[in-house]
Amino acid sequence: MKITVDDVEDYSIGAALLGTGGGGDPYIGSLLLSESLSKGGPLTLQQADDLPDDALLLVSAMIGAPTVMMEKLPSGDEAIASVRALESYLGQKAYGILAAEIGGLNALLPLVVGSTLNLPVIDGDGMGRAFPQLQMVTYSIEGNPSTPLTLTDEFGNTVLINTGDDETAEKFARSTVVAMGASALMACYPMTGAQVKASILRGTLTVALGIGRAIRQARQADEPPVHALLEHLAELDFSTSARLLFEGKIVDLFRETTAGFAVGTIKLDALDGGPDRMEIKFQNENLIALRNGEVCAIVPDLICIVDQETAAPITTEGLRYGQRVSVLGIAAPAELRTEKALKVVGPACFGLEQPFVPLESAHL
Amino acid sequence: MKITVDDVEDYSIGAALLGTGGGGDPYIGSLLLSESLSKGGPLTLQQADDLPDDALLLVSAMIGAPTVMMEKLPSGDEAIASVRALESYLGQKAYGILAAEIGGLNALLPLVVGSTLNLPVIDGDGMGRAFPQLQMVTYSIEGNPSTPLTLTDEFGNTVLINTGDDETAEKFARSTVVAMGASALMACYPMTGAQVKASILRGTLTVALGIGRAIRQARQADEPPVHALLEHLAELDFSTSARLLFEGKIVDLFRETTAGFAVGTIKLDALDGGPDRMEIKFQNENLIALRNGEVCAIVPDLICIVDQETAAPITTEGLRYGQRVSVLGIAAPAELRTEKALKVVGPACFGLEQPFVPLESAHL
Numbered sequence: 001m002k003i004t005v006d007d008v009e010d011y012s013i014g015a016a017l018l019g020t021g022g023g024g025d026p027y028i029g030s031l032l033l034s035e036s037l038s039k040g041g042p043l044t045l046q047q048a049d050d051l052p053d054d055a056l057l058l059v060s061a062m063i064g065a066p067t068v069m070m071e072k073l074p075s076g077d078e079a080i081a082s083v084r085a086l087e088s089y090l091g092q093k094a095y096g097i098l099a100a101e102i103g104g105l106n107a108l109l110p111l112v113v114g115s116t117l118n119l120p121v122i123d124g125d126g127m128g129r130a131f132p133q134l135q136m137v138t139y140s141i142e143g144n145p146s147t148p149l150t151l152t153d154e155f156g157n158t159v160l161i162n163t164g165d166d167e168t169a170e171k172f173a174r175s176t177v178v179a180m181g182a183s184a185l186m187a188c189y190p191m192t193g194a195q196v197k198a199s200i201l202r203g204t205l206t207v208a209l210g211i212g213r214a215i216r217q218a219r220q221a222d223e224p225p226v227h228a229l230l231e232h233l234a235e236l237d238f239s240t241s242a243r244l245l246f247e248g249k250i251v252d253l254f255r256e257t258t259a260g261f262a263v264g265t266i267k268l269d270a271l272d273g274g275p276d277r278m279e280i281k282f283q284n285e286n287l288i289a290l291r292n293g294e295v296c297a298i299v300p301d302l303i304c305i306v307d308q309e310t311a312a313p314i315t316t317e318g319l320r321y322g323q324r325v326s327v328l329g330i331a332a333p334a335e336l337r338t339e340k341a342l343k344v345v346g347p348a349c350f351g352l353e354q355p356f357v358p359l360e361s362a363h364l
Numbered sequence: 365m366k367i368t369v370d371d372v373e374d375y376s377i378g379a380a381l382l383g384t385g386g387g388g389d390p391y392i393g394s395l396l397l398s399e400s401l402s403k404g405g406p407l408t409l410q411q412a413d414d415l416p417d418d419a420l421l422l423v424s425a426m427i428g429a430p431t432v433m434m435e436k437l438p439s440g441d442e443a444i445a446s447v448r449a450l451e452s453y454l455g456q457k458a459y460g461i462l463a464a465e466i467g468g469l470n471a472l473l474p475l476v477v478g479s480t481l482n483l484p485v486i487d488g489d490g491m492g493r494a495f496p497q498l499q500m501v502t503y504s505i506e507g508n509p510s511t512p513l514t515l516t517d518e519f520g521n522t523v524l525i526n527t528g529d530d531e532t533a534e535k536f537a538r539s540t541v542v543a544m545g546a547s548a549l550m551a552c553y554p555m556t557g558a559q560v561k562a563s564i565l566r567g568t569l570t571v572a573l574g575i576g577r578a579i580r581q582a583r584q585a586d587e588p589p590v591h592a593l594l595e596h597l598a599e600l601d602f603s604t605s606a607r608l609l610f611e612g613k614i615v616d617l618f619r620e621t622t623a624g625f626a627v628g629t630i631k632l633d634a635l636d637g638g639p640d641r642m643e644i645k646f647q648n649e650n651l652i653a654l655r656n657g658e659v660c661a662i663v664p665d666l667i668c669i670v671d672q673e674t675a676a677p678i679t680t681e682g683l684r685y686g687q688r689v690s691v692l693g694i695a696a697p698a699e700l701r702t703e704k705a706l707k708v709v710g711p712a713c714f715g716l717e718q719p720f721v722p723l724e725s726a727h728l
Contacts, residue, residue, distance in 0.1 A: 085526075089453070157532055159540075160524035162449075168521055172543050176523075179539040 001123070001206070002042035003111060008034045010212030015107035016313035017211055017229075018204075020302045022262075022285030023104015023130030024062065025315050032076050033108050036115040043111055046096060046120040048200045051193030055095035057122065058086055058190050060113045061106045063134065063151070063173060064183030078152045078185035079113050085150040085158045086187040096120040098189065098196065100137055102204040103130025103285070104315070109185075124200040126189070127345075128238070128333040129302050132261055132284040134173055135166035136345045138335050139189045142199035149173060149188035153180040201333050207238045215311045225311035226326045233330060241331040241360040245289055245296050246278040247271045247308055250323045255316065262316055271308065271324060278327060280305070282316045287350050289327060294363040297329035298352070300336040300345045301359045304328040331359045365487070365570070366406035367475060372398045374576030379471035380677035381575055381593075382568075384666045386626075386649030387468015387494030388426065389679050396440045397472050400479040407475055410460060410484040412564045415557030419459035421486065422450055422554050424477045425470045427498070427515070427537060428547030442516045442549035443477050449514040449522045450551040460484040462553065462560065464501055466568040467494025467649070468679070473549075488564040490553070491709075492602070492697040493666050496625055496648040498537055499530035500709045502699050503553045506563035513537060513552035517544040565697050571602045579675045589675035590690045597694060605695040605724040609653055609660050610642040611635045611672055614687045619680065626680055635672065635688060642691060644669070646680045651714050653691060658727040661693035662716070664700040664709045665723045668692040695723045 003011070012030040019026070037043060051057070060079055087093055097114040100106055102125040114121035126137030134146055146166045151159045151173060159176045163169040169188075177184045191199075211232065218228030226244070233242035248268030255264030263283050270276040279290045286303035289296050297303045305314045308324040331337075336345055337358065343349075346356050367375070376394040383390070401407060415421070424443055451457055461481070463474040466489040478485035490501030498510055510530045515523045515537060523540045527533040533552075541548045555563075575596065582592030590608070597606035612632030619628030627647050634640040643654045650667035653660050661667045669678045672688040695701075700709055701722065707713075710720050 089524075155528055155532070157525075157527040157536070159526070159536055160453075161521075162523070163521040164519055168519070172521070172523055172540060175539045175543040176536060179536050 001045040003037070003045055004042045005034055005037045007209055008037065010216055011209045012108065012212065013215055013313065014208030014211035015102060015104060016315065017304050017306065018107070018208055018302065019103030019130040019313065019315060020285045020304050021282050021314070021316040022132065023101055023106055025318065026105050026108050029105045029108025029112065032112045033115065036076065036112050040115050040118065043115045044120040045123045045205055048122055048124050048197050048202055051122065051196055052095070053192060053194040055193040056090070056092050056190060057096050057098050057193065057196050058083055058094045059098045059100045059139070059188050060110045061100040061186050061188070062109055062183060063186045064177050075154065076112050076116060078154055079109055080116055081156060081158065082150045082152040082185045082187040083113060083117070085152065085160065086148060086190065089148055089150070089160055090190055094119060095193070096122055098122050099125040099205065100189070101125055101127040101130045102208050103127065106130065107205070107208055121205070122196065122200065123205045124202045125204045126199070126201065128201045128204055128336060129300070130285050131345060134170040134188070136349070137189070138201055139191065139199045140166045141341050141344050144189055144191050144195050144199060146188045148190065149186060151176050151180065151184045151186050153184050201335060204238065207236060210236070219310065226306060226308065229311050230328070238333065239331045243329045243359065244326060245329045246276070246291060246327040248278055248325060248327070250319060250321055250325065253319055253321050255319070264316065266319055268325070268327070280327065283350055284316065286316070288347070288352055288354065289329065291363065295354050295357055296362045297359050298347050298354055298356055299350060300332040300341070302330035302332060304330060329359045365409040367401070367409055368406045369398055369401045371573055372401065374580055375573045376472065376576065377579055377677065378572030378575035379466060379468060380679065381668050381670065382471070382572055382666065383467030383494040383677065383679060384649045384668050385646050385678070385680040386496065387465055387470055389682065390469050390472050393469045393472025393476065396476045397479065400440065400476050404479050404482065407479045408484040409487045409569055412486055412488050412561050412566055415486065415560055416459070417556060417558040419557040420454070420456050420554060421460050421462050421557065421560050422447055422458045423462045423464045423503070423552050424474045425464040425550050425552070426473055426547060427550045428541050439518065440476050440480060442518055443473055444480055445520060445522065446514045446516040446549045446551040447477060447481070449516065449524065450512060450554065453512055453514070453524055454554055458483060459557070460486055462486050463489040463569065465489055465491040465494045466572050467491065470494065471569070471572055485569070486560065486564065487569045488566045489568045490563070490565065492565045492568055492700060493664070494649050495709060498534040498552070500713070501553070502565055503555065503563045504530045505705050505708050508553055508555050508559050508563060510552045512554065513550060515540050515544065515548045515550050517548050565699060568602065571600060574600070583674065590670060590672065593675050594692070602697065603695045607693045607723065608690060609693045610640070610655060610691040612642055612689060612691070614683060614685055614689065617683055617685050619683070628680065630683055632689070632691070644691065647714055648680065650680070652711070652716055652718065653693065655727065659718050659721055660726045661723050662711050662718055662720055663714060664696040664705070666694035666696060668694060693723045
């Protein structure tokens with residue numbers, strides 16, 4: 001399968017939705033990707049099952065606070081530099097590029113790198129959404145170390161991290177990112193084709209593309225795009241359940257950038273004028289949605305906020321007082337809901353006291 | 365020339381004096397060094413001028429807050445690991461080991477590494493004293509980059525830093541050190557023999573050994589050791605001037621650990637009961653000595669505080685209210701007093717507003 005310039009906008013919208021509010025606005029990435037596809041021609045999307053077992057695959061990603069990323073635009077060169085530095089350390093060229101997360105900017109960046117280096121990008125990721133930390137990926141959950149890992153900044157400075165565990169790698173990387181000015185480019189999780197096949201969430205790049213396409217086609221056909229989006233999601237293997245959780249107006253918004261994260265809470269009043277209220281808490285990504293105080297969706301399930309009219313996904317940094325929004329809940333892929341996975345991406349990992357409740361059995 | 369177990373105590377005392385209050389108490393290092401010399405036999409001290417021009421030399425050093433180093437004892441293995449990691453990155457084995465600073469713990473550590481790896485240690489260093497930052501060495505002043513640089517912690521985690529300038533390397537290293545628990549082991553300034561010859565301060569390891577020996581011999585001969593120390597310093601090529609600046613009692617002491625540094629001020633009343641007062645400010649190392657408000661010694665010249673009776677050097681973390689001390693001023697080597705060097709190690713680099721005044725022309 002090929003990705004062309006014509007796919008960039010649809011894919012970006014799908015990635016923004018799956019970002020569940022985080023991962024950084026894909027807009028910057030879509031500009032970079034359009035430019036590199038225009039120069040280099042279509043990009044090959046390779047299915048994980050077609051990978052040679054001994055091929056070397058690397059994850060390419062941005063790390064830092066989304067609010068800072070928006071102000072410190074990456075050129076794409078830093079991403080290439082981090083991949084080259086890791087290849088050089090490993091003494092081996094990469095066969096292809098992997099996405100860490102299908103949500104937000106980091107869904108776009110691997111395509112920019114693959115297109116520039118003329119390498120295939122694997123159709124899948126390690127989150128099925130966006131998460132704020134390095135070790136919150138199925139690659140790590142299945143036992144693949146994040147290091148050796150390289151970080152590069154816009155001045156060509158490089159830091160290579162090698163640790164015994166991914167939490168330490170995350171800690172070292174985060175402190176380096178702060179020293180680099182709160183955002184940096186990263187190459188990490190060097191894996192063989194066999195390791196990728198045993199840990200990747202398959203087909204999620206195609207899922208993002210399909211979501212964006214469904215929204216666009218509904219808009220073009222003058223059909224309600226939120227409704228079309230829900231219908232499209234219901235047909236996907238990606239998720240066992242997708243629901244409209246709330247339609248409301250933002251009546252309260254608290255947001256701050258602390259320790260490299262965008263943290264906050266929004267409150268919504270029901271659009272129909274009824275007594276229902278919703279509260280959503282986020283740390284880069286939306287973490288928990290409470291309806292009248294009861295949990296109706298909680299991480300790792302996806303909580304996506306979209307414009308109520310256009311179904312345009314709204315990132316946490318794009319939230320504004322008075323916005324009229326639809327809140328969607330999408331069941332996370334089964335691989336993120338296992339006991340093993342919940343230890344890494346479950347509510348407790350984000351400081352939430354509520355236990356995980358699958359979307360389909362939560363209060364609605 | 366060989367260094368044996370019998371030299372360790374003298375050498376440590378000399379290193380403590382040249383630490384000018386900083387660089388960490390050499391005591392931990394002396395234990396490590398005694399152990400490794402007992403196991404491995406005498407260590408070769410090689411003169412810089414005897415180095416092959418194409419030999420690879422590496423600096424081995426500890427980085428972090430001295431007050432934390434005292435609580436988190438290094439095993440020596442971390443230092444070996446950082447050297448091995450840098451060798452591995454460079455694809456070349458080290459010919460010998462260099463000291464960054466002859467002051468404090470970092471004067472001992474290269475000997476531990478050299479002894480353990482059975483490699484010669486070069487008789488010289490990059491500071492002729494101790495300084496708080498990575499780029500404050502003649503190696504850097506003469507244009508040799510500090511990176512590639514490796515940092516290791518007690519868990520075997522490794523970080524490799526590659527930057528375009530040494531100030532950025534210092535910033536990245538410092539933030540990694542904080543993430544590693546405020547102290548770490550480092551290998552850096554990879555240089556050829558030719559580069560070492562063009563930038564090292566020669567013979568300073570021998571100077572440290574001689575200082576410790578002079579103090580011990582005076583004590584054994586029941587002569588006043590501070591007097592003997594000053595006489596010994598006057599005979600050395602190392603410094604053009606060494607003076608007794610003050611004899612006093614510590615009547616005020618302010619010290620705090622901030623951003624990885626031990627920062628503070630002490631005030632002294634004259635021991636002879638006269639009206640003279642001295643104030644000394646430090647950031648890990650003693651930076652400025654003011655007598656009745658007038659500068660009588662300022663960085664990069666050495667300000668050394670010793671016990672008034674025994675001439676035992678006192679580090680900033682060893683300062684106590686009521687101590688009776690002698691304050692010595694020692695002119696820094698000429699290489700640290702050039703215009704080029706003062707931009708890196710002069711008073712302004714430590715936030716002092718006073719200009720550099722050579723010890724020999726300062727108010728006494």
